[in-house]
Amino acid sequence: MHTLKPALLSLAVASTSHAALAAEDIGNLFTQGKPILDARYRFENVDQNNNLRDANAQTLRTRVGFxxxxxxxxxxxxxxxxxxxLGDAAYNDSRNGQTNYAMVVDPDGTEVNQALLRYDQAFGSAVLGRQRINLDNQRFVGGSAWRQNEQTYDAALAQFKPLDGLTLTYSYLDNINTIFGPENGRFDxxxxxxxxxxxxxLFNAQYLLMPELAVTAYSYLLGLDNIAVTxxxxxxxxxxxTSGLRLNGALGAFSYALEYARQLDYADNPMDLDSDYYLAELGYAFKGIQFKGGYEVLGGDSGPGNRxxxxxxxxxxxxxxWADQFLTTPADGIEDAYLGxxxxLAGGSLQAWYHDFDTERNSDSYGSEIDLSYGHPIPWVKGLVGLVKYASYDSDDQARTVDTDKYWVQVQYSY
Incomplete structure (x- = not known):
């Protein structure tokens, strides 16, 4: 883990008087603590219409902590x-060299996922160390918790709440522990x-004006030295x-989100970036069913390279x-019209989604996708949940993408 200067922690301790410290038992740190135990088994199958062999991955993610x-x-x-x-390595995990198989990015390994100190007080909080950071809807900063190795951050993060409804967030990132870890190798x-x-x-300011309107302004300055777009x-x-503005809220049974962002190059990026992001989303709740439709655009660029x-x-x-066909935005950008x-259902939760994908620059088709999932607590064992999930991507015979089917069976226990 990269070392961060403990300035935030020092400020927190200094702000508490010696007399006050004597009034509370330091043993509370242990007696009021709780252990963490989580185990997640997953089977993932990937079938692509190309020369790669079908992937069949069985993995177990075990998490312990305090x-x-x-x-x-x-x-x-x-x-x-x-x-x-678990079982044969009949998949390419990005590290095992099984490049004749389709990709399932869940490499083996053991790593500290989080190790942090936190200070909470009436007007905010400060966190120092390796931590989980999920901002807004995680469209720009998140933990990728679906993968077995979660993405976490070696960072200092401070949140300040000077007024009711107003949250100001700043974070300095020193290192990002990606889903591809914990180690590099000759196949990365x-x-x-x-x-x-x-x-x-990371700068983020959110103001909840009323239930009908929350306003979020942000600017994320990413200096990423040892990674490339391709x-x-x-x-x-x-x-x-990346700087933008997000508006979201609820009006009775209806909900909505509107967002715009612009992305420019930063730090020592050798590419000249200038592209836009748009989102318009509308939801409706009826007898426990949540309907949602939206249109999301990530702009392309005609310059050299993928900008x-x-x-x-x-x-x-x-x-x-969920088929993860556009983890890197194509050079022509992407338009995603979705409904779901x-x-x-029967004590569990059912989801269904449809996506239609086009290029942003000239509105050619990338294809479409159908996603289905059903999760349900498993009876007689508290904390045990099962999930089945399916994604089917149809490329419409476009050469730039490939037909892909994925399905998952998962069982997770959380203590």
């Missing part, structure tokens, strides 16, 4: 993850390092400054279809 109690606002968290392959490349090095700054692009080509609007730190799996619902 969340302390609080002592005058101070607390700590330690969490360690292990990802283990410049698009999938285990750790993204560099210096990044395997042949120069290092640093994902460094960017389209990129989201390198996003939780990408929850956007643009989630509904309670």
């Amino acid at each position: 969340q302390s109690g609080k002592w005058y606002g101070l607390s700590g968290l330690l969490e360690v993850d292990n990802v283990s392959r 490349n410049r698009t999938n390092p285990a750790n993204i090095e560099g210096h990044s700054h 395997a042949t692009s120069p290092l640093g080509s994902l460094s960017s400054r 389209a609007f990129q989201t390198p730190l996003a939780t990408k799996h929850i956007f643009q279809g 619902f989630s509904a309670p």
